Amino acid sequence: MWKYYALLSALFAALAAVFAKIGVKDINSDLATAIRTSVILFITWGIVLAGNHTAGVKGISGHAWIFLILSGAATGLSWLFYFKALQAGDVSRVAPIDKLSVVITICLSFLFLKEPVSLRVIIGALLITGGSIVMLIK
Structure with a gap:
């Protein structure tokens, strides 16, 4: 099943790149990243709340919190640089480097x-x- 999820991830990542290139055309890339991140925040918390998964927060270890926070920071920085690259370059050339x-x-x-x-x-x-x-x- 993981292979199907990975293929769907690739499909949506490709769509995200094309949509982002169009969306970032006339606005600041940092603002575009913030908007994108807000949408992701609402979607993921909506899924967590709808699935009643909030009880799991109590069981997260300090070690896991540290690495989830580091992962979030790395993701945020990756997206900021990705949007800057998309704004300046062709998506067909930015994506392969990414x-x-x-x-x-x-x-x-x-x-x-x-x-x-x-x-x-x-x-x-x-x-x-x-x-x-x-x-x-x-």
């Missing part, structure tokens, strides 16, 4: 999470990197 996050994630998960990296993963990461470089060439 997807280098996959390669960086593989490296970081190997270093910090001790996740195994197979030859297939290394080849895939090299192909992603190579593809991003090819798409950068004008």
Whole structure:
């Protein structure tokens, strides 16, 4: 089932990039990011409230809070820079560079999470990197 979720994530990420490029055209990219984040905030809290998941907040450990907060800060910074890049560049060129996050994630998960990296993963990461470089060439 996770593969379907991942494909849906990719589809919506692609739509988000195209919609963002159109939306950020005539406004400050930081303001655009704030609007986007507010929409996400309302949607996700709506899902949590509708699913009656608020009771789980009490059980979140301090360790989990720290890393969720760090993840939120990293996400926010990623979106701010992404919107700035979209405002200045073509979405068809910004998105592939942004997807280098996959390669960086593989490296970081190997270093910090001790996740195994197979030859297939290394080849895939090299192909992603190579593809991003090819798409950068004008």
